[in-house]
Amino acid sequence: MAPREFDFSCRCGDHGPHGLEFARGLEVIHCEKCSTWSHVSCQRFGRAAGLPKSTPFYCDRCVRMELPIPSAPKAGLSFICIIHKFSLKIHRVGMGALAKYGKYHYPVRLLLRLPRRQGWRVRFWRGCAYPPDVPPPDPEKAVTEDDLVDSLYGNQAARRRIRLGKYTHAHEIPVEEDLLANFQDQPFSPRLDAILSPYFDVLFAIFSKSFEQNLHIPSVQYVLASKKKDQTIPYAGDLSVQEQAEIMNWFCNMIPYAKDHLTDWVGSPAHAHAITIVIAALNEKELRLHRDFPSQESEMAQTTAMWKWAWQLQQHRGRIPAVDVDRECLGLLEQWMFESSDDAGLAGDEQWGLDAGHHQDRWVPYKGLPAAWSSYRSGFEDNAKYEHGPDFSDEGLSEKEAPAPAPKPAPDRPRPRPKRKAKE
Ligand SMILES: [Zn+2]
Ligand SMILES: [Zn+2]
Known part of the structure; x- marks a missing residue:
């Protein structure tokens, strides 16, 4: 294909109008429905690989229903x-x-x-x-x-x-929802701190519900215009879940009293404004090039203009949630x-x-595996099959160390056992 621009939007999170940049040298495939391009390697279960050219392809986002998990190659x-x-x-x-x-x-x-x-x-x-x-x-x-x-x-x-x-x-590995729920474990980066800390005063003021001096703040305007009491603000624009978790961590640790009053600020105008500030900072170059940018006016006017545009991005550029492929x-x-x-x-x-030897560092890969992967095996109690073969290597162990006994099945892997029949 001739190198030209095309809309690229893969479920791995790579997206943009300059498709080839995001293809990263991998095969791409065109969706008949949404007309975007995706990585072949990011579609579930390898299902996009080796499709005949005549077969229409629908990307994983357009295939609404859950795809059944394919059965294992036999x-x-x-x-x-x-x-x-x-x-x-x-x-x-x-x-x-x-x-x-x-x-x-x-x-x-x-x-x-x-x-x-x-x-x-x-x-x-x-x-x-x-x-x-x-x-x-x-x-x-x-x-x-x-x-x-x-x-x-x-x-x-x-x-x-x-x-x-x-x-x-x-x-x-924590999934995305876990990241947000456990934001306290996601320390904010120095870069994020540098973006947010200059606006500590305004964030603390909105957090303390001092709205009057802050009517120029988009998230404040949003809640004041809303008829609903305690309107929460769900927008986070293009920010990744990781970035969102770090913003929450910053807010929690830097804004006095925030730590003890989580329910008061998650989704609040102050929290939303922190997100606006970050989006403005990440898009600053682009926003300054805007033909209506008030470059001749005060710094305050410039910042206000930037926040206004950033708020638009925050609301309307809903990020397609990336999948951890x-x-x-x-x-x-x-x-x-x-x-x-x-x-x-x-x-x-x-x-x-x-028949080969220990796994790395005598690792036992079977510990803590999901119970759903294990169903009743007839004849499971026969321990002989866990024995090492004659070529099993104990290399890496000191000579004094006795050869390891054959590993027993990992103790914490729940195994259904046959039900014993009650004796008559
Ligand atoms: Zn991809
Ligand atoms: Zn599609």
Whole structure:
């Protein structure tokens, strides 16, 4: 495609009129419904990968209903992949995989298949905890097909050969709503402090409900014009959830009494004005170029004009909430990696690495996994299958240290047990 401007609006949060800038060298796909372009690799479950040109595509935002979670690729398929080593059809752009890096395999999201068998461009999961002496992988460096495996669903033998690198599970990462609810854990940046602290007096005055001197403030005008008592203001424009959480943290810690009266200011004109100030600061260059900008007038008049425009952005440029596509992708990969069910078979019985060696730092990946991934397994009580194979390596341990006993199933992973029949 000739490089030209197009509307880009991907669910990962990349958006703008200069599409190619946001494509970041990845494949893009056009939605028939909303006419915007998205990354192929950001669509759920890799569903946009390899679509025939004639198939109309509807982006994840336009596909209103929840897409059903696809079932795991079955052992048979993985087996086919092993025999046809070079037709690994299971790897699809947008899917998760495990990539070998050093001794261990770490989760990645597949971004782009490179031509001429050069391998894959991938994004390593941001929650990977590499050993201290191992630098993080170069994001530009391709991962070869040989160093990649999928979830190996149902493939016990292959799983036993793979040692996992330590990483934070997808379900341990806070989702956006948690970020706002736990804003006290999101310390504000020095930059945010520099933007807000010059306006401490005006923010404290509005917080204290001194509206008379502040009738030029857009959020004050908004609540005064509203007929509703205690009108809250839901607007945050283009700000990310992280930025919003940091603003709340600043407000809470810097405005006297705010900490003890959360319900008094969240969504209040003072809080909304803090957001206006930040939006004005982030867009200052653009706003100053506005042909109506009062550049000859007082500083106060300039600031008021900027806040007025920033308020428009705050109200009308509703941000399309970005999806944490990396977390979503890892969540599905992990569900397939760790599912314990009759479908997953023996491979689902905590088999990773048992013929290879300990996971990084003797990590136990099965602790605290969602209970929903584990259903009753017939014959589960047979502990023999947790034993290490003859090639299990204890390297890295001191010689005096006794070889580790075969790991028992992680204690805090709830397992349904067969119901005992009451004795007659
Ligand atoms: Zn994207
Ligand atoms: Zn669309």
